[in-house]
Amino acid sequence: MNDAEMRAARREHAGLLAMHRSRTTGTVIGLYRARDARLDDDEGRAPYSTVCQDHGTICCHRTLRAARGHMAYVGWCEACHAGARNGPQ
């Protein structure tokens, strides 16, 4: 995702910190500051969320490092996982 696309995505999605397209599945994964994105942050214990933009699957994280790790690996989204297993459409 280039800079212009990232700026547009930030305007569209509150709390967005990063976004990228998975090379494995071709789906777009967003990384959000949970509170700004109005996502559940487990009362501050899980301030970061990764979201599969294609399927709406949300995964909560305690640290930014953990959240970034989840951006590369989409096994936490069941729909993505099923798609990856079946190969590209």
Ligand SMILES: [Zn+2]
């Ligand atoms: Zn997905």
